Amino acid sequence: MNLKDYEEFVSTVTxxxxxxxxxxxxxxxxLDTDEVNIALLMTGAMGISSxxxxxxxxxxxxxxxxxxxxxxxxxxxxxxxxxxxWYWINSCRALGLDPNDVIKENVFKLESRYPGGKFDTYxxxxxxxxxx
Numbered sequence: 001m002n003l004k005d006y007e008e009f010v011s012t013v014t015x016x017x018x019x020x021x022x023x024x025x026x027x028x029x030x031l032d033t034d035e036v037n038i039a040l041l042m043t044g045a046m047g048i049s050s051x052x053x054x055x056x057x058x059x060x061x062x063x064x065x066x067x068x069x070x071x072x073x074x075x076x077x078x079x080x081x082x083x084x085x086w087y088w089i090n091s092c093r094a095l096g097l098d099p100n101d102v103i104k105e106n107v108f109k110l111e112s113r114y115p116g117g118k119f120d121t122y123x124x125x126x127x128x129x130x131x132x
Contacts, residue, residue, distance in 0.1 A: 037094040044091030048084060055080040 001009070017024045032038040058077055061067035092099045113131055114123050 035096050040090055040094035044087045044094055047087030048091065051080055051083040051087060055084065 011019070017027045028038050028042075055077060058067070058073060058080065062069050062073060067073060089099060092102055109131070111117060113127060114120055
C-alpha cells in the first residue's frame with residue numbers, strides 16, 4: 001500500500017466529527033449538559049496529555065540523554081506534576097466529580113485487582129471482566 005492509498009483508507013475509518021468542524025461542534029453541544037462541561041473537559045484532557053508529555057520528556061532526558069537527576073530537575077518535575085494536577089482537578093470539575101471520590105475509586109479498583117494488596121504480574125496481565 002502506498003501513502004496515497006493509506007491516506008484514503010485513514011479517511012474512511014475516521015469519524016465525521018474528526019473531519020468536519022460543524023459535526024464536531026454539534027457533537028460537543030450534544031455532550032455539554034448540566035452534568036458535563038465539555039469545554040472544561042477538553043481543556044483537562046488535552047492539558048493532562050500535554051503536561052504528561054512534558055513530564056515524560058524530562059524523565060526521558062534523565063534516563064537516556066544524560067540529564068542529571070539533580071535538585072533543578074526534580075524541581076522541574078515537581079512543577080510539571082503541579083500542572084498535571086491543575087488539569088486533573090479541572091477534569092474532575094468538568095465531570096462534576098469530587099476529586100476525593102476519584103481517589104477512593106482508584107484505591108478500590110487497585111485493591112480489587114490485586115488481592116492481598118500487593119502487585120502481582122499475573123493479576124496485572126489477567127484482569128477480571130470489567131476491570132478497566
